[in-house]
Amino acid sequence: MEQFDQPIDRSGTSSVKWDMLKTVFGSEDLLPMWVADMDFKPPQAVLDKLETRLKLPPYGYTFVPDSTGKAVAKWMERKHGWMVKPNWIMYSTGVVPSISTAIRALSKPGDQVLTLTPVYTPFFQMIELNERELAVSLLLEENGRYEINWTDFEQKISNSTLFLLCSPHNPSGRVWSRHELERISELCRKHHVTLISDEIHSDLLYSHAEHVPAALAAKDQADHIVTLAAPSKTFNLAGLQASVIIAGSEEKREKIQAEQTKQGFFTLNTFGISAMEAAYEEGEEWLQSLMVYLEENLKLVREAVSQIPGLTLMEPDSTYLLWLDFRGTGKSDEEVQEALLKKAKLALEPGEKYGEGGQGHVRMNIACSRDLVKEGIKRLKIAFE
Ligand SMILES: Cc1ncc(COP(=O)(O)O)c(C=O)c1O
Structure with a gap:
């Protein structure tokens, strides 16, 4: 599991996730948990x-x-x-x-x-x-x-x-x-x-x-x-x-x-x-380890979300993208984006992008090291506190 714990500095690699924050969210100093790619190296056999x-x-x-x-x-x-x-x-x-x-x-x-x-x-x-x-x-x-x-x-x-x-x-x-x-x-x-x-x-x-x-x-x-x-x-x-x-x-x-x-x-x-x-x-063995790691990340977010009033997690069967429902907080999509970006410095995908039924949600990407997931959780709490 150590391989997934290793922090990888992706900034300066023209990474959409890390280097396009200013273009997409208007600010650079955000923790990127948005677009669907992972902050992990591919399997060694691929490299x-x-x-x-x-x-x-x-x-x-x-x-x-x-x-x-x-x-x-x-x-x-x-x-x-x-x-x-x-x-x-x-x-x-x-x-x-x-x-x-x-x-x-x-x-x-x-x-x-x-x-x-x-x-x-x-x-x-x-x-x-x-x-x-x-x-x-x-x-x-x-x-x-x-x-x-x-x-x-x-x-x-x-x-x-x-x-x-x-x-x-x-x-x-x-x-x-x-x-x-x-x-x-x-x-x-x-x-x-x-x-x-x-x-x-x-x-x-x-x-x-x-x-x-x-x-x-x-x-x-x-x-x-x-x-x-x-x-x-x-x-x-x-x-x-x-x-x-x-x-x-x-x-x-x-x-x-x-x-x-x-x-x-x-x-x-x-x-x-x-x-x-x-x-x-x-790549099969690597994928098995990845899923064990992601399951642990999921567990941490699940626990944290259960303690934030009005926020719920739709339990996923697959993938590293979590669909969070904040309708119970009474906040609007604009208010939540404002709190995420300005107060918590966290970049999540606004649910409205996903068409009808997406309002009142944000999508969070948990395919990153445990340390970053913990940081993301901290910021999520700040945004909704
Ligand atoms: C459902 C789905 N289809 C397609 C893609 C993108 O595929 P590609 O990069 O191969 O065009 C994504 C990326 O997030 C996706 O979630």
Whole structure:
């Protein structure tokens, strides 16, 4: 666990999380617990592989070798029990670009794209910037968990071309059950809707949780599902820009590839390929230690939040992003941001960014050393005191 306790000075590395505080929050002297990356080094095997590749210049055009696809498929099988055929796998520089590509490839301008809110902000942006009609179904809160409003969902899915699912769910960390995913998949099938499942957080599971890939829940009826995944959240490699698009349907793959070709997409960054392969091949043990560490961080925040009147934590099944509900304090979103930034010097994501249902919440990133988590807790208490 020592590796995660080591403080890392990321300032001056053009880190979005650390070096863009002034641009995003208007002040530099904040503790950054906002954007979703971790203050941890990736697994040593990834660093070794990158070093080996670095020593093999030049860095000309590099195709993604079969060994990378095999590493992806082996990971999906080992980690999630999902048998992915190598020819189902396509590559992309990121999951957000993949969302945009899939929207363009599998729908037309003006078509309705449905998602569940609150949700990761770029979902809205990619739908709207591609001139599709955004439709949202508000998640219901029951016993401290988000639940799908099935009546509303079915009514809206029947008018949609695509459904964009965040699985596990950012910002709440909710893992969707096999039963829920079966039901979503069946409804999408019934209404001829393509399900785009963003599973970027699916490897970051707490000990009680199991993630079921949407395509696996659909059993052998998964031709209407496109899955987006990446090693970037799991192993802290977002800056290397390597992700995958997995589609069992040949027709959908052809459409996605045609759209990628139109955008000039040809291959991944040389180092992204090396890092992805090493992470999926050799990162499992590191990931297990990471989750033990994060679970302990979660415990500390849970205890602290339970002592702050009016503040509650939505218990996550996965990922290092905590969804905190401050509606019980009676404070407005503006008042809370003001207190966080001016009084407590703490940068958290404002819940309003996540669309309808996000108001009255903030999102806190706990993927940092225990010392920083403790400092974050101290500041959280100051903000809400
Ligand atoms: C649900 C979700 N999808 C996609 C991304 C970003 O993916 P990428 O950096 O590969 O574009 C994030 C990052 O926070 C995310 O939470």
